[in-house]
Amino acid sequence: MEKVLMKGNEAIAEAAIRAGCRHYFGYPITPQTEVAAYMAKRMPKIDGVFLQAESEIAAINMVYGVSATGKRVMTSSSSPGIALKTEGISYLAGADLPALIVNVQRGGPGLGGIQPSQADYFLATRGPGHGDFHVLVLAPSSVQEMADLTVRGFELAEKYRMPAMLLADGTMGQMMEPVVLPEEQKPAAKAPGWAVTGTECKRPHNIANSLYLSPAELERLNVERFERYAEVEKNEVMWEEFMMDDAEVCVVSCGITARVSRNAIIEARAMGIKAGMIRPITLWPFPKKPLLAAADKVNAFLTVELSMGQMHEDVELAIRCKKPVYMCNRVGGMIPSPDEVLNSIKKAAEEGGKAQ
Numbered sequence: 001m002e003k004v005l006m007k008g009n010e011a012i013a014e015a016a017i018r019a020g021c022r023h024y025f026g027y028p029i030t031p032q033t034e035v036a037a038y039m040a041k042r043m044p045k046i047d048g049v050f051l052q053a054e055s056e057i058a059a060i061n062m063v064y065g066v067s068a069t070g071k072r073v074m075t076s077s078s079s080p081g082i083a084l085k086t087e088g089i090s091y092l093a094g095a096d097l098p099a100l101i102v103n104v105q106r107g108g109p110g111l112g113g114i115q116p117s118q119a120d121y122f123l124a125t126r127g128p129g130h131g132d133f134h135v136l137v138l139a140p141s142s143v144q145e146m147a148d149l150t151v152r153g154f155e156l157a158e159k160y161r162m163p164a165m166l167l168a169d170g171t172m173g174q175m176m177e178p179v180v181l182p183e184e185q186k187p188a189a190k191a192p193g194w195a196v197t198g199t200e201c202k203r204p205h206n207i208a209n210s211l212y213l214s215p216a217e218l219e220r221l222n223v224e225r226f227e228r229y230a231e232v233e234k235n236e237v238m239w240e241e242f243m244m245d246d247a248e249v250c251v252v253s254c255g256i257t258a259r260v261s262r263n264a265i266i267e268a269r270a271m272g273i274k275a276g277m278i279r280p281i282t283l284w285p286f287p288k289k290p291l292l293a294a295a296d297k298v299n300a301f302l303t304v305e306l307s308m309g310q311m312h313e314d315v316e317l318a319i320r321c322k323k324p325v326y327m328c329n330r331v332g333g334m335i336p337s338p339d340e341v342l343n344s345i346k347k348a349a350e351e352g353g354k355a356q
Contacts, residue, residue, distance in 0.1 A: 003178040008146045008168065009034035011179050012102055013042070015147035016074050019154045020187040021100070022048035023073040025062040027055060027081060030114040031170035032104035035076040056081040060088030060101075067097040068208035070195030072154055072187065076102035078170070079120050080111060082128065089163055090129025094210025096194075096225070098157035100150065101135070102166045104173035107333045115333020116170030118255055121310035124167050125284040132222050134229050136164035136236070137283040139254040143177035149281070151182050160232055161194070162225075167283060169306060171256040171335065238281035239290055243269065247276030249348045250294050252315050253304040254280050256335060261304045264341035273349050283311075288318040295319040300352025302326045304341055306334075324352055 006014070013035050016024070024039040036052065043050035049066075053059035059075050066073040077085060082103045092099055105120045107113040124137045136156050138149040146168060153164035191197050196206050212218040243265060244250065253261045258279045268275040278294060280287050295301075300323055303312045312327050319325070328344035330336045 001180045003180050005176055006143060006179050007034055007174060007176050008143045009104065009173040010038050011143050011147040011181070012076070012150050012166065013038035015150040015182055016100065016154070017042055017046065017048070018182045018184050019072065019151045020185040021072040021074050021154065022046070022187050023066045023071055024049070024075070025051050025053050025059040025073070026075050027053055027059055027077065029078045029081045031106055031116070031173050032076050032078045032102065034173070035102060035104070056084035057088065060085040063099050064088055064092055064095070064097060064208070067092065067099045068095070068196045070188070070191035070197070072100075072158075074100040074102065076104070078104050078106045079108050079117065082120065082123065086123075086129040089135065090131055090133065091210050092163045093127075093129070093133035093135065094131065095208045096161040097163070097208060098154075098161055099163050100153045100157060100166065101163055103168070105167065105169045107331065113333050114170070116256060116306060116335065117331070117333065118169050118257070118306035119308070119310065119331065120167065121283065121305075121307055124165050125286070125314070128165070133225065134232075134284055135162060136160070136232065137167050138164065139167050139281060139283050140172060141255055141258045141279060143172070143175065143179045145281075146172060147179050147181060156236060158192075160228055162228070169255045233285040236282065237285045237287050237289070239287035240279040240281060241290070242277040242279065244276035244278065244294065246274055247294075247297070248274040248299045249276070249345055249352060250291075250298045250301045251275060251277040251304060251341075251345065252280070252291070252301060252311065253277065254283065254311070255306075257304045257306060260336060260338055261341050263338040264345060267338065267342050268345045273345060275345050275349070286314050286318060291315060291318040292320065295322040298323060300324050300326060300348040302328060302344055302348045304328045304336060304344070306330060324348075326351070
């Protein structure tokens with residue numbers, strides 16, 4: 001198939017269109033503005049809807065309205081904008097509505113900076129909003145995955161009737177790579193059975209709602225929702241292994257830091273250090289089982305991330321503290337170099353080996 005050279009943000013937008021999304025609501029913020037700009041150009045030409053909302057809060061509530069009708073709908077923003085959307089994301093989850101939310105992360109907290117970050121990890125994986133809920137969290141590490149996981153996000157959101165978040169970092173959004181775009185899908189001709197549509201007096205009304213004043217009813221719905229989440233954790237975990245067959249140090253990383261780590265691992269192997277990597281593709285559900293299995297084989301783990309150690313905590317939880325977990329991290333928009341990662345691999349190999 002033909003490859004085209006695209007920026008990551010543009011690949012997301014084009015992939016969403018090809019996935020049958022015809023409704024986009026957003027608000028410009030660096031470093032994801034190209035998603036909105038691309039949608040502004042393309043949507044009017046394909047009988048779609050692009051609307052630059054007056055705020056991020058307005059945008060996510062417009063997403064709620066369209067999702068309730070059973071149509072594929074998307075919004076995108078960057079870290080501070082996603083924070084503003086969290087109330088609406090909680091409403092989507094509480095009404096069991098699917099949608100795709102794109103977060104191209106920038107540094108924080110507060111306004112922070114416009115350079116790349118992975119510090120929205122907790123915000124995304126712990127449930128971005130109030131109450132007990134999860135969203136599917138997909139972490140691309142290439143422009144190709146920006147496109148592929150956009151389509152997958154729509155599919156999983158609809159399958160489990162829950163929001164999905166594409167969690168990229170600013171570098172992934174801005175970089176250009178060759179990409180094979182997904183096959184064109186036409187928007188569904190018929191709304192799903194749960195959607196809010198005209199009834200033609202043939203069925204009871206469907207209602208999109210997240211308010212339940214009966215404690216017993218709200219408890220029942222939350223329990224049912226978490227039973228569905230258990231199915232997601234059972235069936236939809238995605239990860240990639242790299243040189244893990246005989247690894248003694250397991251690097252865990254995603255996004256741009258996984259790409260840097262891959263180069264460092266190759267260099268470590270050339271020096272005789274048996275390093276490998278488990279790259280989570282779904283951050284929720286997190287690949288706990290492969291990490292726990294690796295804990296019986298390796299001497300140490302090393303997380304490489306653009307945060308103060310948010311993924312680090314999940315790795316420790318996943319492996320149940322069986323082995324030491326080291327960290328190589330940069331924040332504020334800084335990205336670790338391959339040499340920095342290599343030095344951290346050396347330390348993990350030396351100290352982890354002594355701990356055995």
